[in-house]
Amino acid sequence: xxxxxxxxxxxxxxxxxxxxxxxxxxxxxxxxxxxxxxxxxxxxxxxxxxxxxxxxxxxxxxxxxxxxxxxxxxxxxxxxxxxxxxxxxxxxxxxxxxxxxxxxxxxxxxxxxxxxxxxxxxxxxxxxxxxxxxxxxxxxxxxxxxxxxxxxxxxxxxxxxxxxxxxxxxxxxxxxxxxxxxxxxxxxxxxxxxxxxxxxxxxxxxxxxxxxxxxxxxxxxxxxxxxxxxxxxxxxxxxxxxxxxxxxxxxxxxxxxxxxxxxxxxxxxxxxxxxxxxxxxxxxxxxxxxxxxxxxxxxxxxxxxxxxxxxxxxxxxxxxxxxxxxxxxxxxxxxxxxxxxxxxxxxxxxxxxxxxxxxxxxxxxxxxxxxxxxxxxxxxxxxxx
Amino acid sequence: xxxxxxxxxxxxxxxxxxxxxxxxxxxxxxxxxxxxxxxxxxxxxxxxxxxxxxxxxxxxxxxxxxxxxxxxxxxxxxxxxxxxxxxxxxxxxxxxxxxxxxxxxxxxxxxxxxxxxxxxxxxxxxxxxxxxxxxxxxxxxxxxxxxxxxxxxxxxxxxxxxxxxxxxxxxxxxxxxxxxxxxxxxxxxxxxxxxxxxxxxxxxxxxxxxxxxxxxxxxxxxxxxxxxxxxxxxxxxxxxxxxxxxxxxxxxxxxxxxxx
Numbered sequence: 001x002x003x004x005x006x007x008x009x010x011x012x013x014x015x016x017x018x019x020x021x022x023x024x025x026x027x028x029x030x031x032x033x034x035x036x037x038x039x040x041x042x043x044x045x046x047x048x049x050x051x052x053x054x055x056x057x058x059x060x061x062x063x064x065x066x067x068x069x070x071x072x073x074x075x076x077x078x079x080x081x082x083x084x085x086x087x088x089x090x091x092x093x094x095x096x097x098x099x100x101x102x103x104x105x106x107x108x109x110x111x112x113x114x115x116x117x118x119x120x121x122x123x124x125x126x127x128x129x130x131x132x133x134x135x136x137x138x139x140x141x142x143x144x145x146x147x148x149x150x151x152x153x154x155x156x157x158x159x160x161x162x163x164x165x166x167x168x169x170x171x172x173x174x175x176x177x178x179x180x181x182x183x184x185x186x187x188x189x190x191x192x193x194x195x196x197x198x199x200x201x202x203x204x205x206x207x208x209x210x211x212x213x214x215x216x217x218x219x220x221x222x223x224x225x226x227x228x229x230x231x232x233x234x235x236x237x238x239x240x241x242x243x244x245x246x247x248x249x250x251x252x253x254x255x256x257x258x259x260x261x262x263x264x265x266x267x268x269x270x271x272x273x274x275x276x277x278x279x280x281x282x283x284x285x286x287x288x289x290x291x292x293x294x295x296x297x298x299x300x301x302x303x304x305x306x307x308x309x310x311x312x313x314x315x316x317x318x319x320x321x322x323x324x325x326x327x328x329x330x331x332x333x334x335x336x337x338x339x340x341x342x343x344x345x346x347x348x349x350x351x352x353x354x355x356x357x358x359x360x361x362x363x364x365x366x367x368x369x370x371x372x373x374x375x376x377x378x379x380x381x382x383x384x385x
Numbered sequence: 386x387x388x389x390x391x392x393x394x395x396x397x398x399x400x401x402x403x404x405x406x407x408x409x410x411x412x413x414x415x416x417x418x419x420x421x422x423x424x425x426x427x428x429x430x431x432x433x434x435x436x437x438x439x440x441x442x443x444x445x446x447x448x449x450x451x452x453x454x455x456x457x458x459x460x461x462x463x464x465x466x467x468x469x470x471x472x473x474x475x476x477x478x479x480x481x482x483x484x485x486x487x488x489x490x491x492x493x494x495x496x497x498x499x500x501x502x503x504x505x506x507x508x509x510x511x512x513x514x515x516x517x518x519x520x521x522x523x524x525x526x527x528x529x530x531x532x533x534x535x536x537x538x539x540x541x542x543x544x545x546x547x548x549x550x551x552x553x554x555x556x557x558x559x560x561x562x563x564x565x566x567x568x569x570x571x572x573x574x575x576x577x578x579x580x581x582x583x584x585x586x587x588x589x590x591x592x593x594x595x596x597x598x599x600x601x602x603x604x605x606x607x608x609x610x611x612x613x614x615x616x617x618x619x620x621x622x623x624x625x626x627x628x629x630x631x632x633x634x635x636x637x638x639x640x641x642x643x644x645x
Contacts, residue, residue, distance in 0.1 A: 011577050019571055049574040062574060 001292055003299055005071070012053070012068050016075035019044055024079040031082060031205035032351050035197075037161050038083050038205050045087060046116020054091060055098070059110035065306035066240065070247035070298055077251025078258075081355035082205030084251065086119075088244045089157035089206070092363070093120030095237040096166040096182050100225035105184065109164055121158035123167035123211050124234050126151065131368045133168070133231060134177055138213060140169035145220050147171075147183065149213040152195065157362075159209030160194040163187045166237075167211065168230045180230030184222045191216030202354035235313070238364060242316035243305060245363050246298040249323035249356070253291045256334035256352040260284065263338045263347070274337075283337055287330045294323035314376035321369040324359035331356040386439030386536070389495040390430040390463070391486055391513070392423040394447050394454040395506045403612050419454045422501025424569040425562050429499050429531065431462050432567065437534050440464040442493055446474055446485050452585050459580040460572035467493060471589040476602035479507070483515030485600060488593040490516065497539065498559040502527055510561070517559035524559040525552050529566055 005013065023044050031038055045051060054069045055061025062068075069091060076084035094113050097105055112118040129135035138151025149169055156165075165185045172179035185192055195210025225233050261284060264275035274280050301319040305312050331353040335342035342349045360366045396415040404411045419427075430441040443458040445451050446469035455466035469489050477485065490498060498520075500513035510526070517524030529549060530542040537556050542549040544563050572580075590600055598604060622638070624631040639645040 008578070012574060015572060015574060015577065022571065044571060047573060048571055049576075053574075 001296070003295075008064075009068060009071055012050075012064070013071045013075055015048055016050065016072040017078075019048060019050075020075050020079035024076065024083050028080040028083070028205070028348065029345065029351070031080065033204075035199070035204045037207050038086060039161075041083055042086065042116065042119065050087070051090065051116035052114030055094070055110050055114040059106055059114055061110070061114040065302070066243050067299060067302035067306055070243055070302045073244050074247040074251035074254070074295075074298075077248040078255035080205060081248060081252050081352070081358075082203040084248055085157060085203045085206040085358070086161075088241070088248060089122065090120045090162070091244060092237065092241040093122035093158065093162065093164065093166050095240050096122070096224050096233050097184065099236055099240070100182065100229070100233050101184075102221075104221065105224065109184065113164070118164050119158055119162040120164045120166065121156050121162035121211075122237065123153040123156045123159075123165055125153060125155050127154055131365055133180075133234060136168060136170055136180060138167070138169040139173070140171050140181060140183060142171070142220070143217075146217045147220065147223065149183065149185065149191070149216040149218065151213050153211040153213075154195075155198065155208050155362075156211050157206055157208055159207055159211055160197065161207045165192075165211060166224060168234050169213075171227050171230070175228060177231050178228045180234075181227045182224035182230045182233040183218060184224055185213075185216065185218055189216055189218060201357065202351070203358050239312050239316050240305060241363055242320040242369075243298055243302045245359055246294070246301070246316075246319035246323035249320075249325075249327035249359050250291060250295045250298055252352050252356050252359070253287070253294065253323075253327045253330035256331040256349050256356075257284070257287050257291055259347065259349050259352075260287070260334040260337040260342075263341065267338075267341075280337055283333050287333055290326045291330060294326040298323050314373050317364070317369040317372040317376075320364070321366045321373070324356075324366060327356040327359050386433070386437045386497065386534075387493070387495045388430045388433055388439055388441045389490050389493060389498045390423070390426045390441060390443045390458070391498065391500045391516070392427065392443050392445050392454055392458060393420045393501075393504045393506075394418070394445060394451045395420045395504055417450070417454065419457055420501055420504045420506075422503060422505070422562065422564065424501075425564055425566050426499040426501045426560075427458050427461055427463060428567045428569040429560070429562050430497075431570070433497060433499075433531065433534060436531075437536075439496070442467060442495075444486060444489055444493070445469070446477070446482060446489075455585050456580040456583065457572070459583045460576040461570060462573065462576055465586065466583065467586045467588060469588050469593070471591075471600075473590040473597055473600045476605065477600065478605035478607045479509050479511040479515060480606055481600055481604040483512045483519060484604065485590075485593065485595065486512065487516050487519035488595050489588055491520065492588070492593060496556045497534075498557070500559065500561045502561045502563050513559060513561040520557070520559070522557045522559060523554045524561070525554060526561040527563050528552075528560050529563055531566075 023041055050072050052061035053064045057063040073084055073088050076087055097109055113120055140147040140149045167183055168180050170179050171181040191214045193212045195212050198208040264280055265273050267274045298319045301315045304315055334349045335353050341347050394417045397418040402411045434441050441463045442465040443455055443463050444467045449470055452468050455468055469485055503510035514524050525541055525543055527544040528541040529544040532540040540553045543552050624634050
């Protein structure tokens with residue numbers, strides 16, 4: 001379907017697609033097998049300027065928005081969700097600086113991020129703080145001109161590989177959710193180390209580790225925003241990143257669908273290619289329709305975000321929940337269309353199915369997304385009364 | 386350092402169609418790409434610029450649409466591009482092509498000229514060395530590695546059948562490159578945006594101050610008389626018997642035909 005993309009947006013899509021096809025598809029199975037971090041691909045993405053897509057031009061980026069990022073993420077996800085997670089998590093970790101950073105922080109970090117020289121990670125989740133961010137136990141205590149950070153973050157994408165970490169820690173427990181603050185911590189800071197690398201079901205090319213802070217001292221200037229605004233920083237960051245997760249869903253679904261169609265045209269049973277059977281056609285028709293609906297929603301919400309709309313929580317949650325549920329269903333159905341072949345590692349759809357599952361879980365489970373939508377509906381109803 | 390890379394736009398298909406009357410390529414309807422070897426030449430130029438500074442200019446001779454190939458090289462990071470386009474250039478063989486490119490390169494000026502080892506359509510591998518001869522400068526063909534470059538000399542590895550030579554040359558020099566040299570980069574977004582806006586310098590025969598008789602079909606000492614597919618001739622012999630008998634017969638036959 002034509003989404004009336006600008007010439008530049010088409011250029012971004014074509015370049016991301018070229019990288020996906022030439023550099024990612026040939027190695028995705030191996031990356032899935034070994035769990036090796038895709039540094040070569042990250043270098044290619046850096047060279048192509050894609051890391052700078054959403055970063056303002058004054059900091060060396062291209063000054064584009066959520067839609068352009070969504071378009072690029074979709075194309076990378078079509079090839080490999082592990083690689084696209086690495087790329088998208090970089091944006092996730094950058095948003096706190098982009099949305100709330102001081103000019104000095106932006107000048108210090110954004111040019112390297114835009115150039116792809118330094119990778120970023122976002123650290124919110126902890127053992128006891130997943131969906132309930134209020135359970136955060138990592139603390140940051142101001143001592144003189146430094147904050148002393150203690151605690152452990154878990155399941156942090158790009159952990160160990162990234163050089164810049166934006167994290168949430170409690171600066172004043174007595175204030176509850178208003179007692180959290182956001183910080184930027186650089187790899188190599190004394191007291192900051194990494195725990196075990198997780199062995200995951202899917203997105204295995206992406207690195208997921210613990211971040212361990214043991215009396216890690218960072219200068220006062222590393223506070224992002226003000227003390228007490230940590231959860232606001234996190235929520236606004238997630239509002240921006242959710243469309244990216246939605247576009248990951250669209251991408252992996254499209255990738256699996258393409259494989260299913262290709263296979264169904266070639267596979268002959270009862271003397272005919274299986275795509276001529278109505279049972280298969282109906283599955284493919286539902287897959288295609290839901291992918292198109294998901295893409296339309298993700299693009300529409302991305303455009304809403306880019307318009308500068310103040311509150312996009314509800315819409316971005318809708319884009320995330322819908323597109324990632326579509327991704328799960330379509331990848332499962334792609335395996336079904338391909339039958340036994342789909343289940344085998346010779347074909348990429350079993351990987352896509354394993355990869356897709358994370359989309360319903362990370363950056364806010366789809367149950368939490370529905371809470372976000374529900375809360376917004378209540379607020380809207382009360383306002384309209 | 387002034388680096389000039391020669392590129393050629395070629396049809397992107399193994400099924401090249403030939404105009405039966407002129408015996409030249411029919412380009413209509415066939416998608417065009419940059420000759421793959423030339424992408425390695427462009428990459429070499431960009432890497433040399435990273436090593437030694439300077440600027441990279443791509444040059445091509447071709448019909449007006451060859452401009453697209455040049456814009457593609459700009460999207461890869463090339464600084465400038467020059468298109469030699471003129472009806473008078475049409476029908477050039479490798480001699481006339483090299484002559485026109487030589488005039489253009491002499492016009493631009495170059496310390497290092499890089500060409501792909503050959504084009505995938507003609508497969509002659511002649512144009513690069515011919516340009517060097519016209520310019521009266523040394524050339525090193527089939528280079529697989531650039532070892533060192535300074536302001537006035539270069540050291541490279543030249544691919545041979547059974548290994549490689551290490552060759553040192555003064556500048557200016559012309560190099561032709563093989564695939565082993567590097568992995569061509571993909572374009573960047575900033576490069577693609579620059580490519581859209583870039584001014585491509587267009588030169589005609591008049592701009593190069595060359596005579597009509599030195600160009601195109603008239604300036605080409607070789608003319609294609611006929612293009613045809615060679616008849617496939619295969620002599621197959623089936624051997625029969627026990628494995629020992631068949632091996633003995635095979636060895637005897639190979640010895641008889643002086644293959645062993």
